[in-house]
Amino acid sequence: MKEIPIKTIERLSLYGRVLEMLVKEKRAHIYSHELAALTGGTPARLRRDLMGIGYSGSPGKGYNVSELQKEISEVLVDPSGQQVALVGIGNLGRAILTYFRVRRPKLKITAAFDNDAEKTGRVISGCRCYHIDDMHDIIKKDAISVGIVTVPAAVAQRAVDRLVTAGIKAIVNWAPVPLHVPDDVFMETRDITMSLEKAAYFAKKGTSA
Amino acid sequence: MKEIPIKTIERLSLYGRVLEMLVKEKRAHIYSHELAALTGGTPARLRRDLMGIGYSGSPGKGYNVSELQKEISEVLVDPSGQQVALVGIGNLGRAILTYFRVRRPKLKITAAFDNDAEKTGRVISGCRCYHIDDMHDIIKKDAISVGIVTVPAAVAQRAVDRLVTAGIKAIVNWAPVPLHVPDDVFMETRDITMSLEKAAYFAKKGTSA
DNA sequence: AAGTGTGAACCTCTTCACAGCA
């Protein structure tokens, strides 16, 4: 099996969600130019993306909506389910827990961790909260493979180290610092400050262009 | 002036923050390989990035820390200051307000909007909250040029339209839907679900590789 | 006629490798 480009993976997530809506609307087929318009892309790129996952449509009918939706969801997330742990129950952590409360039956945040005893032992947005010292055991027991880090910058590396030691394979980091993980662990840093500064740059630039 | 690559802009934000720390530590100079290591990049790429903003170091001494920090901050954000508006005072909106409370004197969230009367009229994390109907006037009056959208998906396009009408030039959108803006408005969508699904994909893939 | 799938051209960004400088 050929390697799927990382940009394709990112867009598949979006295609998948739009297709879910279309499935609910009982839409049977869709053309590349239609789905491209709905997702803000070009038809050629969309077809190239689907080529990447080996899915074919038919000229004259386009793509089968429910079939493609299923296909994409199985590429992204293990059909047998994947569990997620969140570390750091602050404002952002709570926002993310709330956000994922209903969605994604195959991809669930099943445990949240914090070092503040105030926050542990209860359930927030349907997610059980534990003390950070229990992280290793819980992650092993529940076979959690993905971690979300929403702790302050100063303790982010420690949080990541613990996740890695517990066997986590991929991490989404929200702390605004570059962190180190072994080569076999995937990590992406989502930097809020960077987003805002980039927007500021274009706001400034746009006015003079 | 030559166009600065978008990827360079993103990294400049990170370089800038690391340099701020170094300034506080009274560090005078730094080599490309040192700053690259601190930011998780390669020396060649870092030098290429600085070439992009026209900043030069000197062989044998490296880069002047405080000078470079200043230079970067002026590339990203207008030295005379830029104002930011946030729309949608939910969990995520509050998290972002708290997050930016102290930082970035030149780039401040000065107004937050919501359509819930419960949330308006007060001050959250140092930011004044208004009803969404006052958006146009406030944005004009305060010369706000950047918007952050943290409303539910269903009303995100409406929020963006209002921001654009009020004259906003760049938007960071946190709603998980592709939105439309005119060509002269910069918009970036930060999709939480996408991050998590991408991580899930690599977690799944990593275990079989 | 109006789609899809895809080789090839194109563009953007990264890395290499080395001349030139302190």
Place this chain on the structure above:
DNA sequence: TGCTGTGAAGAGGTTCACACTT
């Protein structure tokens, strides 16, 4: 000597354009 600045090569992703299918 050991760094910086940069031409040139390479890697990754996008778009073009067209043969093929229904």
